[in-house]
Amino acid sequence: MASAKTAASLASRTTKRPSTIRTLSSSFPPSNPLLRHPNNRVHLVFGANTDVGKSVVSAGLVRAAAAAAAADSSSERTTSVNYIKPLQCGGSDESFILDQRDDGFERVACRTLFSWNTLASPHLASHLEGLPVSDAEVLASLRSSLDRVEERDGGGTTTTTAAAAAMAEGSSVTIIESAGGALSPSSSSPLNERSGALGDGRWGWSTQADLYSSLELPVVFVGDGKLGGIGVTLASLEALWSRGYRVDAVVFVEGEDGSGGDGIRFGRGNAEALREYVMMYRDTSCLDGDAIMCLPPLPPMPIALTAWYGSNREEFLKLHHLLCRRWRDSFVE
Ligand SMILES: C[C@@H]1NC(=O)N[C@@H]1CCCCCC(=O)O
Numbered sequence: 001m002a003s004a005k006t007a008a009s010l011a012s013r014t015t016k017r018p019s020t021i022r023t024l025s026s027s028f029p030p031s032n033p034l035l036r037h038p039n040n041r042v043h044l045v046f047g048a049n050t051d052v053g054k055s056v057v058s059a060g061l062v063r064a065a066a067a068a069a070a071a072d073s074s075s076e077r078t079t080s081v082n083y084i085k086p087l088q089c090g091g092s093d094e095s096f097i098l099d100q101r102d103d104g105f106e107r108v109a110c111r112t113l114f115s116w117n118t119l120a121s122p123h124l125a126s127h128l129e130g131l132p133v134s135d136a137e138v139l140a141s142l143r144s145s146l147d148r149v150e151e152r153d154g155g156g157t158t159t160t161t162a163a164a165a166a167m168a169e170g171s172s173v174t175i176i177e178s179a180g181g182a183l184s185p186s187s188s189s190p191l192n193e194r195s196g197a198l199g200d201g202r203w204g205w206s207t208q209a210d211l212y213s214s215l216e217l218p219v220v221f222v223g224d225g226k227l228g229g230i231g232v233t234l235a236s237l238e239a240l241w242s243r244g245y246r247v248d249a250v251v252f253v254e255g256e257d258g259s260g261g262d263g264i265r266f267g268r269g270n271a272e273a274l275r276e277y278v279m280m281y282r283d284t285s286c287l288d289g290d291a292i293m294c295l296p297p298l299p300p301m302p303i304a305l306t307a308w309y310g311s312n313r314e315e316f317l318k319l320h321h322l323l324c325r326r327w328r329d330s331f332v333e
Pocket residue numbers: 050087088089090119120121122179180181183184185
């Protein structure tokens with residue numbers, strides 16, 4: 001799993017700031033901020049660590065959303081599917097997503113907001129390369145990308161004009177993939193608030209959980225499906241819950257060989273431990289047992305993931321429908 005992502009990432013390097021839009025259909029139209037709308041579903045993907053399968057799960061969500069939209073021939077609506085990687089250090093997860101093409105991918109648009117060549121934490125890569133990006137810049141860029149999706153694909157506050165009425169027929173799904181673990185650093189900048197606490201020309205940063213919290217987006221969390229993964233998964237989830245995040249689903253990808261020495265399958269075991277933790281110390285309103293799933297191990301590199309996605313198609317569609325339901329319900333609660 002780790003190597004699938006890393007090799008795909010290394011295969012294609014993104015440009016430095018400002019980034020370009022990579023899309024198989026059309027580019028984003030000009031910005032015109034609109035409020036969040038039931039037609040414009042957005043999820044933030046966090047993980048227990050780097051290389052636990054965030055990109056694999058993000059691509060699965062993109063594939064499921066694109067396939068569901070393509071299959072919905074009864075609907076007049078056009079659904080766009082968007083993938084945004086705000087901070088990229090080394091390689092290109094956007095390229096990995098586009099490499100997993102399937103039905104409906106003509107409606108998929110991918111975008112990397114800020115990227116650095118150094119394979120390291122964003123705070124370190126930005127400092128080493130002398131390319132600071134502040135939290136305010138990341139949020140402004142992300143908000144403007146989301147506004148553009150909403151403006152293009154429906155939503156809005158009121159439908160007052162014929163053009164707006166036509167727009168409201170559209171809908172969108174946007175998957176935002178964070179970098180590293182939930183508490184991994186954002187990019188650093190002398191403009192970040194905490195720089196003063198460091199002194200000596202050092203640049204401040206936030207945890208990514210803090211960086212994105214003001215967006216109030218529901219989370220898809222990718223747990224760690226290996227031995228040692230229970231603790232980091234629980235610690236990361238607690239960090240998200242304590243910051244007010246709603247976690248809609250947790251996905252584990254089974255570790256590479258799929259089992260321990262005694263035939264223990266750590267991914268499934270970690271998913272079960274999380275279910276038990278929620279039952280004992282939290283409650284199902286914070287995370288439903290049905291929203292915790294475990295996917296089988298990825299094939300070793302260099303085998304493509306096509307067959308793996310094919311055999312897990314139903315699982316991803318189930319996840320897709322669960323997220324749709326939760327998003328829709330949050331507008332009537
Ligand atoms: C290097 C990888 N490239 C990328 O875009 N995401 C990863 C970032 C990992 C950050 C880990 C920081 C930490 O928590 O130690």
